[in-house]
Amino acid sequence: MARNKVQFQKGLSEAQFVVLYGTEDQCREAVMRWRWPSGFVCPVCAGKHHSFIKTRALYQCTACRHQTSVIAGTIFASTKVPLCTWFRAMYHLTQGKGGSSRTELGRRLGVTQTTAWKIKHKLMQVMMERDATKRLTGRIEIDDAYLGGERNGGKRGRGSPGKTPIVAAVETTPQGKPIRLKLRRVNGFRHAEIATLAKHNFDPASTVVSDGLRCFTGVSNAGCVHQPIITGSGRKAALNPAFKWVNTTLGNIKSAIAGTYRAVRDKHVPRYLAEFEYRFNRRYDLAAMMPRLGYVAVRTPPMPYRLLKLAGSCVIRKDIDDFVILGSKQRPRAVN
Numbered sequence: 472m473a474r475n476k477v478q479f480q481k482g483l484s485e486a487q488f489v490v491l492y493g494t495e496d497q498c499r500e501a502v503m504r505w506r507w508p509s510g511f512v513c514p515v516c517a518g519k520h521h522s523f524i525k526t527r528a529l530y531q532c533t534a535c536r537h538q539t540s541v542i543a544g545t546i547f548a549s550t551k552v553p554l555c556t557w558f559r560a561m562y563h564l565t566q567g568k569g570g571s572s573r574t575e576l577g578r579r580l581g582v583t584q585t586t587a588w589k590i591k592h593k594l595m596q597v598m599m600e601r602d603a604t605k606r607l608t609g610r611i612e613i614d615d616a617y618l619g620g621e622r623n624g625g626k627r628g629r630g631s632p633g634k635t636p637i638v639a640a641v642e643t644t645p646q647g648k649p650i651r652l653k654l655r656r657v658n659g660f661r662h663a664e665i666a667t668l669a670k671h672n673f674d675p676a677s678t679v680v681s682d683g684l685r686c687f688t689g690v691s692n693a694g695c696v697h698q699p700i701i702t703g704s705g706r707k708a709a710l711n712p713a714f715k716w717v718n719t720t721l722g723n724i725k726s727a728i729a730g731t732y733r734a735v736r737d738k739h740v741p742r743y744l745a746e747f748e749y750r751f752n753r754r755y756d757l758a759a760m761m762p763r764l765g766y767v768a769v770r771t772p773p774m775p776y777r778l779l780k781l782a783g784s785c786v787i788r789k790d791i792d793d794f795v796i797l798g799s800k801q802r803p804r805a806v807n
């Protein structure tokens with residue numbers, strides 16, 4: 472049997488990681504390279520001439536005299552944690568198969584659980600914002616699932632309390648091999664919910680294959696062709712090969728989330744899904760995943776802790792005016 476291309480690739484070894492990003496200086500230089508690939512650019516006037524204030528590690532623009540640090544305006548903004556620690560977190564998040572819980576991450580990084588949580592959620596926010604705008608196209612398999620619920624002694628099955636409804640969609644080749652994945656939390660399996668999801672996530676020219684759950688007809692509102700495949704004796708009754716990949720993926724997600732995180736707060740589910748989705752969509756180049764995450768991290772606006780904790784923060788900020796404001800210069804008012 473052929474070796475699994477994804478499973479047996481090398482990735483970035485811990486030894487290589489230490490060689491590349493072992494010291495604080497190396498990490499700072501990497502952030503510089505990612506942020507200003509062709510040298511310093513003033514965030515205010517785009518000027519290139521600058522001086523460096525060594526004592527405070529600040530760059531001063533010669534033209535407008537604006538002072539900035541290499542992490543200002545990025546997801547790392549105003550962190551008290553060394554960049555080294557952030558880099559190790561990025562390493563674990565991208566190279567580990569099931570991510571790390573905050574307890575485990577805290578222990579590995581040598582920081583408190585709260586700090587580990589903050590770092591992790593900020594990086595997951597980066598992943599979420601990165602993949603949000605890319606739409607699936609061509610042949611898409613779609614399926615519904617619930618996360619959580621069983622642990623709280625709640626009844627199993629649809630609609631029981633504590634369960635978070637999610638939709639998984641996999642773009643496949645015409646032969647059904649998976650290409651890219653989208654995982655989205657929905658507010659229930661309703662026509663209008665699926666229509667909105669399809670508008671944001673699917674190319675209108677796509678063909679969406681489902682098991683015929685009624686809400687999935689909503690994809691036609693987004694211009695997609697809906698192709699329900701109804702198996703003889705009820706939904707999911709047979710292991711229909713048309714859903715092989717979407718079912719495998721969903722199974723993996725559920726066990727990864729259940730195995731790694733004892734409980735995922737409902738309001739934070741989108742970020743956990745984004746983490747899984749991000750890794751899945753880059754599974755063929757494990758080693759490059761870390762620098763790619765770093766490159767996007769320096770292009771993601773800061774996310775203060777109080778916003779991370781809000782339910783509404785698990786959204787793509789540029790879609791929502793408030794969050795664009797909060798994410799950039801204007802100081803947020805007391806939100807909670």
Ligand SMILES: [Zn+2]
Pocket residue numbers: 513514515516517518532533534535536537
């Ligand atoms: Zn300037």
